[in-house]
Amino acid sequence: MDQDRDLVLGKTTVLMAENGGKYPDGNSLLVQGTEQTVLIDPSVGLVNRQHTLPRIDRVLHSHCHEDHFAGSFLFQEKPWHFHEYDAPSIKSLDALMEFYGYPAHIDKPWRQKVVADFNFTSCLHPVPFRDGDIFELGDCEIRVIHLPGHTPGHSAFHIFPDDVLYLGDIELSSFGPYYGDACSDLITFENSLRLVHDIPAKHYATFHHIGVLDRSNFEKRLRQFVEKIKSRESELLSFLSEPRTVDEVVDHRFVFRPGDELIYIDAVERYSMCQHIDRLVAVGKVCSTQDGRFMKIDPTS
Ligand SMILES: [Zn+2]
Structure with missing residues (x-):
């Protein structure tokens, strides 16, 4: 060597x-x-x-x-x-x-x-x-x-x-x-x-x-x-203050930076962030809307 x-x-x-x-x-x-x-x-x-x-x-x-x-x-x-x-x-x-x-x-x-x-x-x-x-x-x-x-x-x-x-x-x-x-x-x-x-x-x-x-x-x-896992999830939760589609979550980029260019980025964002969405839905922090979007549940309402 x-x-x-x-x-x-x-x-x-x-x-x-x-x-x-x-x-x-x-x-x-x-x-x-x-x-x-x-x-x-x-x-x-x-x-x-x-x-x-x-x-x-x-x-x-x-x-x-x-x-x-x-x-x-x-x-x-x-x-x-x-x-x-x-x-x-x-x-x-x-x-x-x-x-x-x-x-x-x-x-x-x-x-x-x-x-x-x-x-x-x-x-x-x-x-x-x-x-x-x-x-x-x-x-x-x-x-x-x-x-x-x-x-x-x-x-x-x-x-x-x-x-x-x-x-x-x-x-x-x-x-x-x-x-x-x-x-x-x-x-x-x-x-x-x-x-x-x-x-x-x-x-x-x-x-x-x-x-x-x-x-x-x-x-x-x-x-x-x-x-980093927690910050991705809390940023996602803030983003879902308005109803969002999964495509909008993917385009927002929670894992990669906006300037990153790799051919698989969209797929990786989708697989990663859908797991966070599933968890937030399971614990009652996010719900799905009738038109297929996801939205943060306001605990005060
Ligand atoms: Zn690896």
Whole structure:
């Protein structure tokens, strides 16, 4: 390895992305034991530095999203591991597209992009793992912690003895939690955020932006991350002071910024904010009108 910015934490090396981990790139992890070397979440940036990597024995994925397997094709002859709930989605492009669940006008350009820009390569026999599984690498090990919501199989990896907890896309950036695909689930994500808070570790590593945090900065970032969900919901509630259609909610953009340009933004806004609408309806803060709009219920009326 020849990259000055990489962070060595004992047996674990965080391969820091060139652009600071901004999507579509991210920080991959290399764990080198005396018997095996494992690569976690091979990012698109690894394509430019594959010659600097040691021999890899297996590839672990925190979940089945395009940016987390963009470098996996470099290791096609090695076992690819995914949580059992995400593993089916790497078997074909059609299966992956079902995971996102985008409408046809987004699905078509998106599947081209996943192949062209993220090197999608189907893996017919991914090796599934489950919560609590342990990968023994000789003098170190990787424990699987299932933290779903972002995707059904999204998992963290706790590496010992380095005590590095790799959080995947519980990425703790100011963007906030992402639960905007057909396979995502807001409530499950919130449960995972409560769970991860109670996992002590010396180092916390994420795929995007943040890199590595100590416990106190992890706690601070996690609080802000959780707050982001609440602020999206309270902003939505204010927006629904007037009756609004779902299309108006989508156009308003509660997740992405108005200037952001990605082909799937409308679909992600819809999946994300419909979950908030459903919750607000369920707790009696929002009602639907006869013409199919949603409106805040005034508690004083
Ligand atoms: Zn993801």
